[in-house]
Amino acid sequence: xxxxxxxxxxxxxxxxxxxxxxxxxxxxxxxxxxxxxxxxxxxxxxxxxxxxxxxx
Amino acid sequence: xxxxxxxxxxxxxxxxxxxxxxxxxxxxxxxxxxxxxxxxxxxxxxxxxxxxxxxxxxxxxxxxxxxxxxxxxxxxxxxxxxxxxxxxxxxxxxxxxxxxxxxxxxxxxxxxxxxxxxxxxxxxxxxxxxxxxxxxxxxxxxxxxxxxxxxxxxxxxxxxxxxxxxxxxxxxxxxxxxxxxxxxxxxxxxxxxxxxxxxxxxxxxxxxxxxxxxxxxxxxxxxxxxxxxxxxxxxxxxxxxxxxxxxxxxxx
Numbered sequence: 194x195x196x197x198x199x200x201x202x203x204x205x206x207x208x209x210x211x212x213x214x215x216x217x218x219x220x221x222x223x224x225x226x227x228x229x230x231x232x233x234x235x236x237x238x239x240x241x242x243x244x245x246x247x248x249x
Numbered sequence: 250x251x252x253x254x255x256x257x258x259x260x261x262x263x264x265x266x267x268x269x270x271x272x273x274x275x276x277x278x279x280x281x282x283x284x285x286x287x288x289x290x291x292x293x294x295x296x297x298x299x300x301x302x303x304x305x306x307x308x309x310x311x312x313x314x315x316x317x318x319x320x321x322x323x324x325x326x327x328x329x330x331x332x333x334x335x336x337x338x339x340x341x342x343x344x345x346x347x348x349x350x351x352x353x354x355x356x357x358x359x360x361x362x363x364x365x366x367x368x369x370x371x372x373x374x375x376x377x378x379x380x381x382x383x384x385x386x387x388x389x390x391x392x393x394x395x396x397x398x399x400x401x402x403x404x405x406x407x408x409x410x411x412x413x414x415x416x417x418x419x420x421x422x423x424x425x426x427x428x429x430x431x432x433x434x435x436x437x438x439x440x441x442x443x444x445x446x447x448x449x450x451x452x453x454x455x456x457x458x459x460x461x462x463x464x465x466x467x468x469x470x471x472x473x474x475x476x477x478x479x480x481x482x483x484x485x486x487x488x489x490x491x492x493x494x495x496x497x498x499x500x501x
Contacts, residue, residue: 201295201305206370210309210363211286214316217355218468225475232482236495239486 258339260481261490267474274470282464285311289457297451309367310454315462317360320388321423323353323469327395328420331413341477343409344484346416347399348476352469354392361385372441380429381442388426391419405484 200207257263289311297303327349334342364382365375376382395412402408430444447455485491 197290200308203304203306203370206306206366207308210312210366213362214312214359217359221352221355221472222475225472225479228479229475229482232479233495233498236482236486236491240492240495 258337258341260341260344260485261488263341264478264481264494267478271471271474271478274467274474278464278467278471281460281467285457285460285464288453288460292453293451293457303371306367306370309363311457311461313360313363313367314458315465316356316363317385318462319465319469320353320357320360320385321426322466323349323356324388324392324416324420324423327353327392328416331416334409335413335417340406340409340484341481343406343413344477344480345473346413347409347480348473349469350392350396350399350416351476352472354389354396356465356469357385357389357392361389368441374441377441379441381426381440384422384426384429388419388422391415391422395419 198204198208257266289308293308295305297307327346330342330346330349333339334346361382364385368377369375395416398415399408399412402411430440430442450458482491482494
């Protein structure tokens with residue numbers, strides 16, 4: 194296992210690359226999900242405001 | 250049976266379709282990604298070549314080549330959606346273009362980053378103004394420029410058209426990157442970047458490389474479907490169908 198992690202002494206280079214890859218892709222997915230929640234919340238708020246306006 | 254392709258050019262229809270396709274793309278991306286990494290790390294030799302071998306760091310090849318291919322391919326997709334948008338004036342095409350761009354920018358950055366971390370142990374330098382590296386850097390600036398231009402214009406339709414034009418003009422960069430390693434005379438253009446040698450490559454390495462490329466491609470489908478749904482919701486906020494959708498999804 195430790196031999197695998199060491200990658201023949203090039204662990205820093207190899208794992209930096211794959212680490213950066215995982216980090217960027219995960220960050221993109223988290224960002225997309227968060228954005229979707231924000232949009233749904235905003236549209237929901239607008240909708241309720243609109244309905245309150247109509248029923249007045 | 251006559252199939253009407255333009256049916257899916259309606260954002261309301263495509264919203265549902267993208268929602269159904271997204272989880273499948275994500276699942277495919279995860280499965281093939283796991284297979285590619287397993288194969289790349291456990292079924293390949295530790296060292297390549299003779300007297301001055303590529304040592305373990307060559308394993309960067311899988312993520313490097315996959316993200317570099319995707320960076321070019323997604324730019325072609327971006328330019329194609331932009332062109333379709335300008336020709337047919339379909340709103341959805343522009344939305345797809347805007348949805349693809351951030352993922353393309355991420356893969357371009359990843360290609361440069363991993364290239365740098367491969368260059369350091371094998372060439373002895375993080376960066377060089379080599380034709381391939383330089384043109385890939387310009388591609389990154391094109392993606393960033395496209396996104397910056399789009400977000401700088403408030404009116405969505407004007408932003409779509411202006412940035413679409415930029416995307417199409419920027420397409421000249423892609424063939425330049427593609428052929429930048431085929432320098433006819435190495436004495437005239439100091440190219441550090443290796444030429445493509447797909448026919449000599451070890452079968453296991455090739456398999457892992459192609460599988461990871463497929464995985465990244467599916468990932469791009471997932472993120473652009475997800476992003477296009479966000480954009481559709483925002484832009485169609487005033488319509489009845491979005492209101493009904495909100496009621497269904499319980500958008501609180």
